[in-house]
Amino acid sequence: xATVEDVLESVTQKQASKYKTxxxxxxxxxxxxxxxxxxxxxxxxxxxxxxADKEAYLKSQARDNTQLLFNAIWxxxxxRVEEAICVKLPETTTxxxxxxxxxxxxxxxxxxxxxxxxxxxxxxxGRMVWDEESKEWRPRWGYKRANDDxxxxxIEVPGNADPNEDQxxxxxxxxxxxxxxxxxQRLRNIARATKSKVPGVGLTPxxxxxxxxxxxxLHLAKKSTASLGxxxxxxxxxxxxxxxxxxxxxxxxxxxxxxxxxxxxxIINVMENKKPKLDITKAVNRxxxxxxxxxxxxxxKRGGKVKNRRGPPRxxxxxxxxxxxxxxxxxxxxxxxxxxxxxxxxxxxxxxxR
Amino acid sequence: MATVMQRxxxxxxxxxxxxxxxxxxxLEENDKVAMFIKGGHTSETITQVLKELYLxxxxxxxxxxxxxxxxxxxxxxxxxxFSQKNDSSLFLFGSHSKxxxxxxxxxxxxxxxxxxxxxxxxxxxxxxxxxxxxxIAMGTKPCLVFEGEAFEQDHEHRRLKNMLxxxxxxVKANNVRLQGxxxxxxxxxxxxKVMVRxxxxxxxxxxxxxxRVELSEIGPALDLEVRRTRLASDDLYKKACKKPxxxxxxxxxxxxxxxxxxxxxxxxxxxxxxxxxxTRKMKGLKRQAPGDTExxxxxxxxxxxxxxx
Numbered sequence: 001x002a003t004v005e006d007v008l009e010s011v012t013q014k015q016a017s018k019y020k021t022x023x024x025x026x027x028x029x030x031x032x033x034x035x036x037x038x039x040x041x042x043x044x045x046x047x048x049x050x051x052a053d054k055e056a057y058l059k060s061q062a063r064d065n066t067q068l069l070f071n072a073i074w075x076x077x078x079x080r081v082e083e084a085i086c087v088k089l090p091e092t093t094t095x096x097x098x099x100x101x102x103x104x105x106x107x108x109x110x111x112x113x114x115x116x117x118x119x120x121x122x123x124x125x126g127r128m129v130w131d132e133e134s135k136e137w138r139p140r141w142g143y144k145r146a147n148d149d150x151x152x153x154x155i156e157v158p159g160n161a162d163p164n165e166d167q168x169x170x171x172x173x174x175x176x177x178x179x180x181x182x183x184x185q186r187l188r189n190i191a192r193a194t195k196s197k198v199p200g201v202g203l204t205p206x207x208x209x210x211x212x213x214x215x216x217x218l219h220l221a222k223k224s225t226a227s228l229g230x231x232x233x234x235x236x237x238x239x240x241x242x243x244x245x246x247x248x249x250x251x252x253x254x255x256x257x258x259x260x261x262x263x264x265x266x267i268i269n270v271m272e273n274k275k276p277k278l279d280i281t282k283a284v285n286r287x288x289x290x291x292x293x294x295x296x297x298x299x300x301k302r303g304g305k306v307k308n309r310r311g312p313p314r315x316x317x318x319x320x321x322x323x324x325x326x327x328x329x330x331x332x333x334x335x336x337x338x339x340x341x342x343x344x345x346x347x348x349x350x351x352x353x354r
Numbered sequence: 355m356a357t358v359m360q361r362x363x364x365x366x367x368x369x370x371x372x373x374x375x376x377x378x379x380x381l382e383e384n385d386k387v388a389m390f391i392k393g394g395h396t397s398e399t400i401t402q403v404l405k406e407l408y409l410x411x412x413x414x415x416x417x418x419x420x421x422x423x424x425x426x427x428x429x430x431x432x433x434x435x436f437s438q439k440n441d442s443s444l445f446l447f448g449s450h451s452k453x454x455x456x457x458x459x460x461x462x463x464x465x466x467x468x469x470x471x472x473x474x475x476x477x478x479x480x481x482x483x484x485x486x487x488x489x490i491a492m493g494t495k496p497c498l499v500f501e502g503e504a505f506e507q508d509h510e511h512r513r514l515k516n517m518l519x520x521x522x523x524x525v526k527a528n529n530v531r532l533q534g535x536x537x538x539x540x541x542x543x544x545x546x547k548v549m550v551r552x553x554x555x556x557x558x559x560x561x562x563x564x565x566r567v568e569l570s571e572i573g574p575a576l577d578l579e580v581r582r583t584r585l586a587s588d589d590l591y592k593k594a595c596k597k598p599x600x601x602x603x604x605x606x607x608x609x610x611x612x613x614x615x616x617x618x619x620x621x622x623x624x625x626x627x628x629x630x631x632x633t634r635k636m637k638g639l640k641r642q643a644p645g646d647t648e649x650x651x652x653x654x655x656x657x658x659x660x661x662x663x
Binding site for chain 2: 019020021022036037038039040041042043044045050055058059061062063065066067069070071073074075078079081082083084085086087088089092094095096097098099100101102103106187190193
């Protein structure tokens with residue numbers, strides 16, 4: 001007589017056998033990167049099965065690996081997003097190179113540094129300001145702004161001003177000057193951030209330069225000749241200026257003893273250093289590269305339509321690694337001099353490209 | 355320049371500013387876009403391969419219509435130029451010549467300079483049309499399967515595996531719909547050849563919550579042989595793989611979702627006088643000035659008089 005339990009057991013067994021198993025047997029566990037839905041199977045491929053029926057074998061392998069991946073995915077926590085069941089994938093584990101370099105944080109401007117020093121906080125100004133004239137709230141800047149002085153149809157001439165001066169013109173000019181000054185300061189901040197050179201305060205053009213600024217400009221203009229201003233004639237009433245230009249800073253005679261000792265020892269170390277200032281291997285390599293370049297240029301000139309010519313001339317593309325200074329540094333490169341960097345990189349790149 | 359606003363020439367319109375911001379280097383990058391380029395001479399196989407892989411990679415793909423005579427291994431400047439213009443960092447260049455039949459060059463760029471390039475030859479190809487089964491929707495994120503010891507042991511194959519993952523992985527996703535895992539791409543490395551197969555996933559009932567996976571091949575099926583490679587030096591590769599320190603995620607303002615899942619935002623308007631709104635003009639409904647109506651009346655009476663007489 002069959003008991004209830006027996007019947008239930010047989011039913012469950014039947015059900016279980018009706019469905020195919022989701023278990024997969026593998027010698028080496030495949031590595032899973034769920035963030036990328038990736039499975040890497042390192043098990044050796046069974047060549048016999050492969051040669052017997054290629055497509056069937058590949059399909060069975062794919063099925064097994066996908067089953068393992070899905071088993072892992074179904075174990076992840078699920079959530080319901082807009083009537084669909086979603087799974088929250090973990091972070092990817094495969095390291096993939098980026099598309100563009102990481103953005104650099106911009107260095108603080110001169111004002112920002114000062115503000116940091118003094119502890120000045122930025123205060124956010126509201127957009128709307130009360131305009132007394134029109135008795136309503138108007139934007140602080142832009143279209144229909146409050147306290148707009150460009151819309152004045154009458155301007156009082158101040159007591160000390162020239163009666164023939166155009167006050168409206170004066171206002172417009174003052175505004176243009178402010179815009180130019182702002183633009184200059186913005187560009188100067190950018191130049192400082194990218195560490196490129198910018199003319200000093202005395203040389204940038206202003207409406208009314210002071211006597212010292214004119215003097216400085218004149219002095220610099222004189223100095224910027226081939227003979228450093230030795231043979232330029234003086235103007236009739238020009239006095240030779242003393243103490244113009246940057247002042248040299250010297251350390252005090254009796255200052256930091258430790259620092260002085262360090263400096264003197266450094267000098268002696270450099271003198272004692274066995275490394276020659278001229279790196280012979282680098283110099284030789286440079287000559288070889290130059291010779292190769294000359295030879296290839298000559299070949300190009302001569303053999304314009306010769307069969308053996310290889311494609312377009314090698315540009316920096318071949319030595320693309322050279323563009324990135326660090327890439328030029330390989331193994332076995334000792335002490336890169338500042339000048340040698342660029343060309344060495346190119347040399348290395350070419351060597352690899354061949 | 356750190357940001358778009360730190361450039362020497364600032365963008366004058368919002369659209370220009372937004373376009374520049376999309377292309378600027380960011381902490382969280384965009385999904386990589388691939389360029390599909392045809393060389394000077396191509397065979398039917400190669401054009402078909404390029405077409406089908408373009409369909410797999412859509413919408414993050416650009417297909418070049420014209421043939422471009424260039425040799426990636428000799429001169430990378432044209433590829434770098436294209437990458438700059440299209441803002442894409444992956445490319446697949448197909449060509450055919452007697453010396454290199456059915457040639458594919460798979461490559462990627464870092465900072466618009468070539469990082470890695472691998473030349474593959476298509477030995478066997480079966481197009482998607484040769485498989486009469488039902489296909490999948492465009493843009494599904496595929497599951498990737500790599501088989502074979504070569505992908506771990508050989509340096510070139512390891513890099514190739516990395517490039518294939520980069521190329522085919524699709525959008526970066528945090529959540530995946532369980533029913534949407536439909537596509538499987540399988541790469542098998544054997545004897546210097548790489549076999550590429552593509553399947554559609556059918557989920558069958560199993561005794562438990564996790565379904566049983568069955569596959570049906572949808573194509574394309576490629577047998578590739580690895581020819582030349584131009585891989586990046588280790589330090590350049592390391593530099594490209596550097597991960598930034600994670601900053602605070604940017605808060606998106608003004609976006610809310612309602613009970614039904616619709617995305618909402620608020621638009622703030624000033625007070626309007628609804629009687630003076632600018633709507634569509636309908637000439638017939640135009641209110642005529644009093645002078646006009648009088649002349650109209652006069653004209654009417656005159657015409658009626660004429661009619662009578």
